[in-house]
Amino acid sequence: MSNTYKSAGVDKEEGYQTISKIKKAVSETHNSNVLNGIGSFGAFYQLAGYKNPVLVSGTDGVGTKLRIALDVKKYDTVGIDCFAMCANDILCHGAKPLFFLDYLACGKLDSDIAAEIVGGIATACKETGTALIGGETAEMPGMYKIGDYDIAGFCVGVVEKEDIIDGSQIKAGQVIIGLAASGFHSNGFSLVRKIFPDFNEEFEGKPLYETLLVPTKLYQNDIFKIQEKVKLSGIAHITGGGLIENVPRIIPEGLCATIEKSKVHVPSVMKELMKRGGIEENEMFGTFNMGVGMVVICDESDAQTVLDLVEGSMLIGKIENNEEKIVLH
Template identity: 45%
Template sequence: MTEPKTPSPLSYRAAGVDIDAGDALVETLKPIAAKTTRPGVLAGLGGFGALFALSGRYRDPVLVSGTDGVGTKLLLAITLDRHDDIGIDLVAMCANDIVVQGAEPLFFLDYFASGRLDVRKAERIIAGIGRGCELAGAALVGGETAEMPGMYRDQDYDLAGFCVGAVERERLIDGRRVKDGDIILGLPSSGLHSNGYSLARAVIARRRADLTATVGDRRLDDILLAPTRIYVKALLALHAALDVHAMAHITGGGLPGNVPRVIPKGRRAVIDRSSWSRPAIFGWLQEGGDIAEEEMYRTFNCGVGMVVVVDAADAGVAEAILRDHGEAPFVIGRVDEGPGEFAWA
């Protein structure tokens, strides 16, 4: 009679989690975090909690925080094995959200979860997060790396981020100063940013699209994985120079879904769609998916990634400041007392 085999001893590694790989990753990330350090950071990576001191830099500070992910844009990055810039998207989605209230991003933390930890791939992803933090002026002070076999397939991963900033209470931008006659400026997006990718991927599947094909003057894969533009430094310079009445980050919901969030009741934003040239990718998506015009504008940014509302008398100065900081602003509308919260001109 054959003796039953004794099961071999189990370990965390045998169950699919490599603690040593996680520890090695932390060591490779320390130089990335060090490049993003700024006044207020009290400790490097590796502690249980990240430490940051305001240190009297503000008289009456209001802390502003935001959290977000990258959505199904990750699936394209995974499919194409292109991970170097997706971390910029993660920072952008959080930092752009808090700067619209006038907040200077102070620090950022990330959450990276995968089915199997590939240290080289993770380093590329988090190096992108570091670059995003540099663009936003935020310190990468910590994060969490989770290896969860069974929750994710081996090559799949997910990202989430959390950003904290500060603004003087008296300089908080909350839309209360928006008034009739204010001018609405648009800042160009770098593409889809990180919204609408479930619809975009459906169009790609319907068209059986070759992602190396050219749309406009660029390859489709390059357009789709272009990182979200980080507007922080230009907007902080604008905020320091004049009285900004409101700003809106154009994410899910597009212009109709995001601009009304910063317009007081009793007033509306009137936007002229003919005031900017919509990048070719949006026409490609609309044609390929037979997507209705209104659906396009409530799903995608359609070329406008950020909106700024200023007094009409300040519009020229605002445009000049933004241009001096690398942006290409254009007037897209105005504020009036008409019915509703939003209207197309």
């Protein structure tokens, strides 16, 4: 028998099946700015309606949260995570996501699994009015075990140059408001999996994996709703490194984000993780979002407006004069 690509572990037919299964979901994310469909070497997106547009881009993956999804064979939410991790990042600069591209790699392609993962991305794209205009599916036997998948994404958004949010307008006396997270989002899962090795154990009346796989919250609607009423000086996406590492990224020199830990509404699953793992509180705040998926900074006079606009939001601190960029107490 002669050697073929299939005999080496790559099934092109399964790849064609994947494209067929995702085509409808992907096309439903397209709008009049998308000038071509699936199959071209590059995807075309027409930029229109802006005076002085600045493109803002971000790329990310899902991390080892994907391991839980693969082990329990629940694939429909990790695509939402992939999109949210990228889109929430560019949102920190006031950018609206325009289009998204995904990269899916595996040891042996199963078109049903691939379609579920990409379907999650398409769901998030539709919710935010973002076009899923391209992607790559790579079957790589010998690089990945059969049954293993990895996913990453790339998002491009736009903001008027005069509306860019970069933290430079943050000043002493302003307040720090946390927008509630939907769970662990997509960070810290190597530690989560170490402390919670049995994803099927019961937690609060349901299998633990259901809590762990709740997808990363999309903050676009909340942020744009706030911006209609309030001028934001800074926005931080609380990802790996928690509040301790992410908030300082937007704080100007000479200022400090002073945060009261008692004002942070920590989810019960994180409290359980901390208790069961004997994890120090500072380690928790430097690893997980602790229930705060996004931080916004505004004038104190606007604080109540933000709190009223976004359910679950919490006033967690103030901006003060200090050489340290962040202090938690």
